[in-house]
Structures are given as structure tokens and as C-alpha cells.
Amino acid sequence: MSAKRGTDHTTPTAAPAPGRRERNKIEKLRRIKEAAMELFTRKGFDDTTTREIAAAADVGLGTVFIYAANKRDLLFLIANDGLEGVEERAHACLDPTAPLLENLLNIFRHHYEFFCRQPALSRLVLREMAFYEAGAQARPFQETREALIRLLGKAVQAAIDRNTVSPGDTPQFVGWTLFCIYQVELRRWISQDDLCLREGMDHLQRALKVVIRGLDPTAEALSVGRPPAAATDKTPPRKVPRAVRSTR
Amino acid sequence: MSAKRGTDHTTPTAAPAPGRRERNKIEKLRRIKEAAMELFTRKGFDDTTTREIAAAADVGLGTVFIYAANKRDLLFLIANDGLEGVEERAHACLDPTAPLLENLLNIFRHHYEFFCRQPALSRLVLREMAFYEAGAQARPFQETREALIRLLGKAVQAAIDRNTVSPGDTPQFVGWTLFCIYQVELRRWISQDDLCLREGMDHLQRALKVVIRGLDPTAEALSVGRPPAAATDKTPPRKVPRAVRSTR
DNA sequence: GGCATTTATTGAACATGCTCATGTTTGAAC
DNA sequence: GTTCAAACATGAGCATGTTCAATAAATGCC
Numbered sequence: 001m002s003a004k005r006g007t008d009h010t011t012p013t014a015a016p017a018p019g020r021r022e023r024n025k026i027e028k029l030r031r032i033k034e035a036a037m038e039l040f041t042r043k044g045f046d047d048t049t050t051r052e053i054a055a056a057a058d059v060g061l062g063t064v065f066i067y068a069a070n071k072r073d074l075l076f077l078i079a080n081d082g083l084e085g086v087e088e089r090a091h092a093c094l095d096p097t098a099p100l101l102e103n104l105l106n107i108f109r110h111h112y113e114f115f116c117r118q119p120a121l122s123r124l125v126l127r128e129m130a131f132y133e134a135g136a137q138a139r140p141f142q143e144t145r146e147a148l149i150r151l152l153g154k155a156v157q158a159a160i161d162r163n164t165v166s167p168g169d170t171p172q173f174v175g176w177t178l179f180c181i182y183q184v185e186l187r188r189w190i191s192q193d194d195l196c197l198r199e200g201m202d203h204l205q206r207a208l209k210v211v212i213r214g215l216d217p218t219a220e221a222l223s224v225g226r227p228p229a230a231a232t233d234k235t236p237p238r239k240v241p242r243a244v245r246s247t248r
Numbered sequence: 249m250s251a252k253r254g255t256d257h258t259t260p261t262a263a264p265a266p267g268r269r270e271r272n273k274i275e276k277l278r279r280i281k282e283a284a285m286e287l288f289t290r291k292g293f294d295d296t297t298t299r300e301i302a303a304a305a306d307v308g309l310g311t312v313f314i315y316a317a318n319k320r321d322l323l324f325l326i327a328n329d330g331l332e333g334v335e336e337r338a339h340a341c342l343d344p345t346a347p348l349l350e351n352l353l354n355i356f357r358h359h360y361e362f363f364c365r366q367p368a369l370s371r372l373v374l375r376e377m378a379f380y381e382a383g384a385q386a387r388p389f390q391e392t393r394e395a396l397i398r399l400l401g402k403a404v405q406a407a408i409d410r411n412t413v414s415p416g417d418t419p420q421f422v423g424w425t426l427f428c429i430y431q432v433e434l435r436r437w438i439s440q441d442d443l444c445l446r447e448g449m450d451h452l453q454r455a456l457k458v459v460i461r462g463l464d465p466t467a468e469a470l471s472v473g474r475p476p477a478a479a480t481d482k483t484p485p486r487k488v489p490r491a492v493r494s495t496r
Numbered sequence: 497g498g499c500a501t502t503t504a505t506t507g508a509a510c511a512t513g514c515t516c517a518t519g520t521t522t523g524a525a526c
Numbered sequence: 527g528t529t530c531a532a533a534c535a536t537g538a539g540c541a542t543g544t545t546c547a548a549t550a551a552a553t554g555c556c
Binding site for chain 1: 512513514516
């Protein structure tokens with residue numbers, strides 16, 4: 001590092017000055033994050049070596065593995081910051097007086113917008129996230145996920161309170177169900193070559209509507225003046241999954 | 249190999265005898281699959297080296313990478329065989345006269361049972377499957393997935409034909425929605441320490457019921473003699489995601 | 497059988513994620 | 527200022543996934 005200590009020579013000023021050691025650590029972490037972010041985005045996850053990251057951050061190779069348990073963890077080190085912000089904003093925009101679908105779409109839009117910002121990086125995160133369990137950054141990641149499920153539950157609860165929906169299960173569990181939809185929809189969308197936020201949100205909305213409306217199992221009782229078979233199609237039956245990008 | 253050619257010395261018997269070269273290839277592939285299967289199951293994916301697999305299959309290291317594009321691909325080489333069988337059986341048991349939920353649960357049960365058979369291996373497959381796109385085995389894998397979605401669509405179509413449901417979207421798309429639920433439910437279940445098929449199917453059923461029943465958005469119109477708030481809970485609000493297993 | 501051609505196999509060599517013994521820096525006690 | 531222990535940083539070294547030029551085997555032709 002060749003530390004040029006341009007500090008004042010006074011005592012470590014009370015509380016807010018955490019000492020040089022702490023400052024160095026913070027600064028190094030920042031450099032490592034920045035370097036990883038830039039390289040992952042530009043060259044992709046697999047084509048970026050940990051040695052490159054270390055060099056770009058101007059630290060030793062070993063140092064990288066002090067701040068991240070492994071290469072994957074580096075990815076989440078970057079993503080977690082952003083995701084927590086998203087979670088907060090999504091939480092803030094919940095409007096107990098708004099229709100459920102609107103609330104859901106607002107929540108999910110924050111997430112989609114976040115992932116849309118850095119598509120390449122997001123694909124990596126979403127690829128690696130599926131079963132991410134080890135590594136220091138796994139915990140905050142899981143917590144953010146659980147917070148999202150709770151938030152969805154809250155949105156459902158709000159709709160119940162307003163008597164606009166009445167699901168056959170707890171709000172929490174309905175939240176989980178909506179989360180399932182979101183997860184797979186998000187993966188489908190993010191895998192596409194040219195991301196269109198609109199397309200993603202439309203597709204998601206379509207799926208959410210299926211859940212909200214249900215499959216209308218009372219139709220049998222009510223099947224009087226209704227076209228019996230493949231009823232009303234809002235949209236043509238688009239092809240659903242798709243061919244995708246190379247891994248390395 | 250030291251090929252002991254216990255063959256008849258006659259000419260390659262017409263159609264079904266594909267020549268020694270072809271037979272050797274098939275035999276090697278079989279040995280590689282078998283070795284990989286055994287080692288992955290016993291030692292785990294990360295702790296099994298490709299050298300070990302090559303040695304156990306009694307082939308050179310390089311040979312392994314002729315039959316699989318990479319280590320991950322090896323996993324799918326194993327899984328695809330099984331999954332295609334599952335798909336077929338699931339397709340066969342579709343009963344157009346049965347209730348939708350019953351059909352869905354039958355379809356999914358075949359899958360759950362398959363994954364339950366080799367939990368450790370399945371966790372690996374499901375971990376790696378999330379964004380699997382490269383490698384020779386990716387294609388058949390994707391196709392099996394699409395076949396499942398179509399099958400779900402068929403089940404929905406059958407219910408529509410019998411007038412027992414009437415969804416607000418195409419059967420195909422409803423199939424996709426159900427698939428979303430299945431994917432995330434399966435991941436939740438398979439991540440658990442002691443797999444209980446019953447628990448997995450119950451949880452899945454609960455989620456499917458939410459979708460089938462819908463959130464009853466007409467409640468506002470009908471909200472006369474109904475408890476206004478957190479209505480009827482069939483089951484206690486279980487904790488939904490969970491702590492998990494180490495990656496290596 | 498003998499030769500030529502096509503195809504399959506192989507393991508040494510390379511690239512890279514990660515570890516750990518060693519060296520360096522920091523902050524405080526005196 | 528000196529000393530010391532604890533915390534931190536480092537990169538040589540190792541393990542392992544993957545490639546590829548060299549080799550061997552199989553096949554077709556005479």
C-alpha cells in the first residue's frame with residue numbers, strides 16, 4: 001500500500017474517527033468492491049480472475065479472500081448493497097389504500113428496475129443466487145429475500161383489511177406464493193438478450209392476475225351463460241421459456 | 249480398456265450391430281455416467297474431482313471431457329435420463345376425468361419422488377439447474393422442462409373442457425404459472441435437511457390451492473356475512489424459507 | 497494382410513480459485 | 527520513544543477444471 005498517512009497528527013478524534021486501521025479496511029473493501037463490480041460487468045464473472053480483481057483494487061491476492069469468502073461471495077458483496085436499498089424503497093411505496101395488484105407491481109417494479117440497470121451483472125447474481133447458502137454475504141442476502149416475502153404478505157393483508165380480497169390462506173402464505181411467481185418470472189425475463197422492462201412487467205402482471213383471479217373453480221356451479229372451453233384470451237399464447245446465453 | 253472382443257467373428261450383423269467403435273463409445277459413456285453418479289452421490293459434487301471420475305471409469309482424463317462439455321454437464325448427463333423417464337410417467341398418468349388438483353399433484357408427485365430418491369444428488373442438480381444454458385446436456389434438460397409446462401397446460405385444458413375451471417388466461421399460460429410455483433416450492437423443499445415427501449407435497453398443495461382458488465377479488469361485492477380480516481387459516485403460518493446447507 | 501484415412505483417446509500442460517506460513521502494520525502500555 | 531501482541535496483508539504454492547497436440551484404434555479399400 002505504501003501508506004501515505006496524510007492525517008492530522010492529533011489524537012484520533014473521539015467517536016467518529018475509527019482509527020487508521022479501520023479506515024484502511026473500509027477503503028480496501030471499497031476498492032475491492034469497485035474493482036470487482038467493474039470487471040464483472042465488463043468481462044463477465046467467469047472471465048474475470050481473482051488476480052485481476054486484486055490487481056485492479058491494488059491489494060494482494062490473499063487480501064481479496066479476507067473480504068470475501070470466495071469468488072461468488074464477491075458478487076453478493078456488490079449485489080447486497082443495492083438490494084437492500086431496493087427493499088427499503090419497495091417497502092416505503094406500499095400504499096394500504098391502493099389496489100393489491102398495484103401494490104404488487106410497484107414492489108416488483110423496484111426490483112426489476114434494479115436488475116435492469118446492470119443486466120449482465122444481474123444475470124450473474126440471479127444465476128448464483130438460486131442456491132446460495134455458504135459465504136459471509138449469504139445471510140444478508142437471505143434476509144433481504146425474507147423481507148420481500150413479508151412485504152408481499154403485508155400488501156395482501158392491506159387488501160384483506162380493505163375487504164377487496166379474501167384468500168383461502170394466510171396473508172403470509174399468499175405472499176410466499178406470489179414470491180414463487182416473481183422468482184421464476186424474474187429468471188425468465190433476465191435471461192433474455194435485450195431486456196425490456198415493459199415486457200417483463202407485463203408478463204409478470206399476467207401471471208399475478210392468474211393468481212389473483214384464480215381458476216374460478218366455482219364455474220361448474222355457475223356454468224350457465226359462459227363459453228365452455230378455452231375462454232377469453234387477453235394475449236396470444238407467447239412462447240414461454242427460451243434459448244439462452246452461454247455460461248462461459 | 250484392453251478390449252476383449254468376445255464377438256462373433258462374422259460380419260457386423262446388419263442393422264442392430266453398430267460396429268466396435270460405436271459399442272466402445274456407448275460402453276465408455278455408461279462407465280463414465282456410472283462413476284460420476286456414484287462419486288457425486290457419495291462425496292458430493294465439489295469434493296469429487298474429474299480425475300477421480302476418469303479413474304473410476306477407467307478412461308483417460310481427457311476422455312471425460314469428450315462426453316461432457318464440463319463438470320456441470322456431467323451432472324445433467326446423469327439427471328436427464330431420470331428426468332425424461334419421470335416426464336413420461338407423469339404424462340401417462342394424466343386423467344382427463346380427474347379433478348385438476350389431483351392431476352397436478354400426480355404430475356408433481358412423480359417429480360418429487362424422483363428427487364427424493366437421491367436427495368444429495370438432486371440438490372446438486374437443482375442448484376446447478378437454475379441457469380443452465382451451456383453444455384451439451386442443457387438442451388434435453390430445457391426440453392424436458394418445456395414438456396412439463398405443456399403437460400400442466402394440458403391438465404388445465406382438461407379441467408376447462410369439463411367445465412370445472414375457467415381461468416382468465418390461456419391454459420398454456422396457467423401451466424406456466426403453476427410451473428413457477430412448482431419450481432420454487434421444489435427448491436424450498438429439497439434444501440431441507442431431512443426430506444419428507446409428505447411435507448413437500450402438502451406445502452406444494454397449499455400453494456397450488458391458493459392459485460386455483462385465487463384471492464377472491466369479488467369479495468367486495470359479496471362481503472356481507474364474512475369475517476372482515478385475517479379470515480380462515482387452514483394451517484398455522486409456518487416459517488417459509490430456511491437455513492441451509494454448506495456449499496462446499 | 498497392408499496401407500490410408502478418419503475418428504477416438506490420452507495425459508502433460510495450463511489457468512485459476514483458494515490457502516496459509518510469513519512478514520508487516522497498528523495501537524496502546526509504559 | 528520503545529516494546530509488544532494482536533490484527534492484517536501478502537503472494538508462493540497447491541489442487542483441480544479444462545485444453546490440445548500427439549498417439550492409438552477402427553474402418554474402408556486394395
